[in-house]
Structure formats: C-alpha cells, structure tokens
Amino acid sequence: MDLIKELGALALATRLKRLGEKLQKDASRIYGLFSVEFEGKWFALLYALNEHSPMGVTELADYLQLTHPAINQVSVEMEKAGLLKSTANPRDRRQRLLQLSDKGKNLCRSLEPLWSEIAAATEELVAESGVDLLSVLGKIEDSLDNEDIFTRVKKKNRSLICDKIGIIDYKPGLKKHFESLNREWLDEYFDIEPEDEKVLSDPNRHVIKPGGFILFARFNGKIIGTTAVKKHEGDIYELTKMGVTREYRGCYAGRKLTSKALEKLREMGVKKVVLQTSKKLKTAIKLYESFGFKRDTCDAPWAYGYSRETITMSLDL
Amino acid sequence: MDLIKELGALALATRLKRLGEKLQKDASRIYGLFSVEFEGKWFALLYALNEHSPMGVTELADYLQLTHPAINQVSVEMEKAGLLKSTANPRDRRQRLLQLSDKGKNLCRSLEPLWSEIAAATEELVAESGVDLLSVLGKIEDSLDNEDIFTRVKKKNRSLICDKIGIIDYKPGLKKHFESLNREWLDEYFDIEPEDEKVLSDPNRHVIKPGGFILFARFNGKIIGTTAVKKHEGDIYELTKMGVTREYRGCYAGRKLTSKALEKLREMGVKKVVLQTSKKLKTAIKLYESFGFKRDTCDAPWAYGYSRETITMSLDL
C-alpha cells in the first residue's frame, strides 16, 4: 500500500523526513491545545536564547545548525511578536546581538511544561520500539560524518568510473575548463599568484606554443580533470597544473592523466620529467611517488619561485 | 556544540528531518556523479510508474503518500522533461492517466544500478549502528498511527485540561460557535437536515425563547464545546446539539457540559430529561449512560423525525 515503506533503505530518507514532519506537526498541535501562541519553527531560537544570551545571528546559526538567513528571518518574526530584542554590539557594529524580551522569557516559562510533556511522550513512543533510537541516530550521524553515502558509492564504483574516464587533448573550447579546474584546487589550498593567472588565462601561449601540452579527463561527456606539461629551456619538461574536480576525486582520474602525460613524453623521446608541488597536497605527492617520482635533493633551476612553499620532484623516463 | 543533538527526544523531529535531507542530498550528488539528469523529487513518481502504469494523479498521491498537487506539479515537470506522457482516461475524462515514455523507461533502466548502489550504501550505513533501523522505524510509525504524540500528551493532561474548562451561558456573540461546533460533528457523521439548520441558524428563537438554554465549554478563553436543552410541549426537556471540537475530545468537556445542564434542570425543578442520539455516536451514548440515561422502550412523541437513524434515551432527575 505504501511504496515508500516497501522500498526499504532506498526510501529511508523520505521516511525519516516524513516521520520528523509528523512529529513537528504534533508539537504544533500541542501548543495549540494549550492556547500557547507559538510556532514550531521558533523553538530552536527561543530555547537557545533562553539558555545562553545574548548571541549573534551567525553564532546562533552555527549552534543550531541552520543557515544565517534562517536565523535572520525567524528572529525578525520573533522580534515582531515581541519575543526578543536585538541590539547592535558596540564592539562590533556589524553584529546584531539577540536576547529574549520579558515576554519571550515568560513564554519560555509557560512552554517548559509542554516541552517536558512532548519529550516524555516522544520518549515513550521511542521506548515502544524497544531500541534507543537517539543513540542509534547518533551513531548513524557519526558514521555519515565519517563517510557519507555519496563517498561510499563513489568508492565502490571508483574502478568502474575510472574505466570510463577518457583522456583527451587540448582544444580552444576547453580553455575555460583548464582555468576553472585549476582555480578549484588553487582556491582551496593557496592564493592564486600572477604566474598561475598567466598560465590559466592563456594556456595556448604559455604551455602549448613553447612545446608543451595539456590533457583533460572526460567522464560521461563531462570534463572532470586536467593536467599540463610545460617545456622549459634546455629540454626540461614540467608536469604542472593538475586538478580534478572535487566530486570526482578518488576515482583515479589524476592517475590516468599522469600516466597519459608520461606516455606522451616517452613517445616524444623525453628522458626526464620534473614537477613542483607542495607538502599540503599529500594525495598528489603520493600519486607522483607511485609513478616513481623522487624528491629532488639538488637545485631545480627551472622551478618558478612561487610564494607558496613548494617541493620539487623528478622522474627519469 | 550542537543544541539539537543535546536536546534528545525534544528535538528528535528536527534530527530525523535533518538526517533525511542529508541522505536525499547525497542521492542527488550520486545522480550527478554518473551524469544522470535526474532530480531527487522525481524518484517516487518514476519508480511507481515503472512498477505500475498507467495511474491517475490522485491514485499516485495515495500510493506515494503525497498530496495530489505534489504529483501534479512533479508530473508536469517530468512531462516537460519528456519522461512521461499523460492521456485522458476515455472512461472518465476527469482523470489524467500517467505513464512513462520510452525516455522515462530508459532513464529508469540507467538509474536502477544507481538505486542499488544507494540502497546498498544506506544499508551498510545503517548496519554500522548495529540496529535494524528500518524495522525500528516501522514500529515507531505503527505506534504513532495507533496513538500520535498529540493524543498521548492530551491523554496525560486530560484531567488538568478538564479542571480548567469553564461552563458559560449563551450570549448572542457565541451563536457562531454554537453553529460551527455542531456543524463539525454533523458533517462528520450525518447530513445536516432542515431541523438542524433551523436550530443552528437561530438558536435564540428555537432553543432559548421556548424556555430552553445553551451552554458552552471554555478553555483558556477558547470555546471548545457546546450543548443545548430544548423545551418541548408538556414540560419535556431535551438534551440536544452537544458537540466538542475535535482537538479537545477526550478531555471530559462533554461530561462537564452535561453535568452542568442536568444541574440547571434540577434547579429548575425539572424531573425528567430526554434525548435523541444515534448508534453511530458511541462515546456520546456511553457518556449519557454514565449519567444514568436509559434507552427508551416506549414511544417518544417529542422526538423529531430525523432522516438519520436515532435512538432516544431518558433520565429521571
């Protein structure tokens, strides 16, 4: 009769939401039963401010695991209802400090017995299932924090995804992908420096024309990763600007890109590849090491002097 | 750190919703990972139509436990996306029969492996908690169907609520309450007949002026119930038109109203009360019996000939 129940684990999400909504609706009906003028969505904010006040909007958003616009909207409503008042923080005039008004405190006091009743009835309900749902929920939340469903599914299918990743050459139409893929990891770990900006804004001029090349990883028609090989003076070839978009990291796209780049270099008769990376990029370093790259002990005169701390590696082909 | 977690049973609803939303978001990301153009909210409809087709909008709404506007909106979207087509039912031209298009069926086929993966990963996640969450959820849903939180809290506090219910006399301003309270149960169990309409539209003329009275039950300033006593020819007094609004049923408001009515009749020196009710109204009959009312075996010439089947009762004061 009820498809969502029949679907089991596949529709767990819908079922959890549905149950949660039912419980919230019941709570609202209980407020109505006792003629307390109170909306369910005010609960978290009222409770939080009753415990700990004053608090800023963002601070509350963090505490209540909501977005700051949510807090902003609810706080405006509650202020209109006379339940709280906000004052600018004199030490930081950006901040709006929220605290309960007397009316808000009184409301809290009249709600407390209802909250006890709701909590007690909920505990009773849960107890009927014979399982400590709260702790089960806690465990699931922790497991999910540790590794969410997306990551689990990706991990299980990484080889399958990898098999379907194709490596293609640079075309002018792909310039924007070269730029955005690299900006993604640069923004994540470093500041973008003029040298980065130069290469990203005109890869044809700064990579391909001097005798290098650029590769892209494509999956299901989507460009998901890239890498470049730059030619320096003295026939030095540098592996650089490798990036894989976040959602596809861990699917061996970087490995496939590097492998193809090295293959191309071998075909070109190149005998040695160098690269510059950073200690921060641990997965990258591991990847390079797996291809046989070793950290340079001697000087690397080809290396660009980025502000970010770098290490250089090289591999004899 | 996280207030919602700290609050335990009181914030169970929020937590369940939050977890459900997280799982749904992950599912969407997985569709994106495999470049399937599919929105999470389409899932239920697509799945249902793949299993069983064609189906009407309302039929699907029942099956998926959603409202029919939800199905309507999603179906319009999915039709735009070419995933389903709708045809008017030739036997009932109100009905729009939905079925998957070839594109929809193909999409289903390409989604099936993803659904397996999602289900497997979810099962794995749940298994880590060491508890069969699905069956726990089922039990909780059943418990809730049996008696929801609202009813539990109301039951626990019925005496407390009852103590605060006051009985007040008719005032012209309360006419609309007399009408709506009675319409509530009449609509629920019967058709409203001309006799009902007459009394409800002008209680002053048809109840009070002939020598009867009307009482109201008030809780926290809200009118939650009513009853009337009509005087018939030959000093016959009839208890009638008793109704308590749904949310407050089970809090002894009817008992209090009846008790007060009988008390007033005794004060008036009345020796016998009669009433007319229906087999359908089991709680009402029980209530009357608890006051000593007995089913009439002989004729009740005062009784109005409602179309609905009635039984008459009487009590010697």
Place this chain on the structure above:
DNA sequence: ATTATATATGTAAGTACTTACGTAATAAGG
C-alpha cells in the same frame, strides 16, 4: 594609512512540498 580580505548580516529568489480553493466530469438520489 591604505588596500585587500574576511566576517556579520541582510535580501531575494528558489525548493519541495503543503493547504486552500476552484472547476469540470461523473455518480447518486429523487
């Protein structure tokens, strides 16, 4: 002291639904 960057907040619009209400077609009752 400037300039750049980050932070705290506000605002608009979107999302996945819901409730409330309106309309056309069918079924039921007289």
Place this chain on the structure above:
DNA sequence: CCTTATTACGTAAGTACTTACATATATAAT
C-alpha cells in the same frame, strides 16, 4: 431526467527552510 453530491484534477499561495548574492564593518597586510 434533473438536481445534488462527490471525485479528479488544476492553480495559487503559503511554509520552512535553502542558495546566491549584496553590503557594511572589521582585521590583516603592506
């Protein structure tokens, strides 16, 4: 057969949030 429900569906607006974006202030870096 005609009137009156009832049913199936559609539409509009509301809800409890979210994301995306704008703005003012504060802090850090030069």
